[in-house]
Amino acid sequence: MNSREVKTALYKEIATVTKALGNPHRLEILDLLAQGPVPVEYISEHINLPLANASQHLQVLKKANLVNVERKGKYIFYALSNDHVYDVWKSLRKLGFNQNQEVQKLVDEYRQQREDLQVICAEELIQKLETNDIILVDVRPDEEYRLGHIQGAVSIPYTEIREYLKELPVDKEIVAYCRGPLCMMADNVVQLLNRSGFKAYRLDVGVPECESFGIALEAVAT
Amino acid sequence: MNSREVKTALYKEIATVTKALGNPHRLEILDLLAQGPVPVEYISEHINLPLANASQHLQVLKKANLVNVERKGKYIFYALSNDHVYDVWKSLRKLGFNQNQEVQKLVDEYRQQREDLQVICAEELIQKLETNDIILVDVRPDEEYRLGHIQGAVSIPYTEIREYLKELPVDKEIVAYCRGPLCMMADNVVQLLNRSGFKAYRLDVGVPECESFGIALEAVAT
């Protein structure tokens, strides 16, 4: 095997993995799996994809070694096979945001309620946690909260936020977070909270990035 | 536009960019463009791809905003549109190496002459440059050397190394480098040098990564 042949084979191999990533549904699956291992059914429901279809895409990811499979009782749980996978997704996301005006426009349009939407970064959260007495709210589905959430956060799924409006203290700042930059669950919650008289912020990173910023996580023991 | 529609559009946009990356030839083009802006013809020759085919792939990259186009005289130069593109390629490369045993096997097999191949990392190069009196050799094609190389390096394209064997001093250590981890030009040179009685190493990073390790680059004024 000469150098040209090795090179051809190398790029082919890496392109195979890249191809497995090059599908909107599969990217969304990875973004969801970054929250923690979940069964096929959960994926199918949460990203609005027929079950057989979700399974098929998972097979593609599995063949590319991007996900791990583990059976627990009745369900088969899929998980990202390691941190490199999320790293790639992060850099793809960043590239998409910076290269593609379409992407930026989409997010900007959806977040045009920016007067109501104050975003804070990881460092600001750490500072607020140290100096202020804030309430940290995890607005993802409860399943994902249980798999892992920021230390001290309470779980209020975005679908249930209205029921908690009366219970939340108006005199404390509230920081809401969700899956990550492309996730809009926190946006909606923060908007509603601010319009209801609270002082609320959204965290600009999601649970998967937290540890790299020195934000400790914890999980609900099962 | 509701949240589901925004999400679908977002993932679709990012998947479009990812798809543009998901082809072996296009990945190799990006790896080459990371060395500096070159015309279509240069790409076609160096990655062994018919001209019309190379052009076609470049159009795909262009449509995805991954490359910039600039005419200079007779030639049209293509370049990576920004650092994010190389970041993605880097993380894909890392993922490919870690996930895919095929990739590792390929590189290992090609480098099975490991007795002859001592690899040093960026930090070790910096140390050697400070303490020892070494010779740093850029073994890429001269065009790429001129576009940018490590400060103080001399250009000895790997195709011409045999002609320089007599001129190189046997009493100094030699460090050779090339395009990056997937590039084998330095491997071949280092192997030949060591078998010819020199003390030679290969640098494990390429020119594009150098600056992030604090290794200064310089270019030949045109």
Place this chain on the structure above:
DNA sequence: ATATCATTCAATTAATTTATTGAATGAATA
């Protein structure tokens, strides 16, 4: 042991991607 049911498979169709060929463009130089 068997019924349940979460998941995968299989087969079809439609859509997209790729390589190849030769012709067309169009900017730059003489």
Place this chain on the structure above:
DNA sequence: TATTCATTCAATAAATTAATTGAATGATAT
């Protein structure tokens, strides 16, 4: 202004990918 030639376009055929449907697995738990 004409000619050169680097690059792109266009058209075709082959190969790959994706969605859909309903049937088939096969491990779990009763």
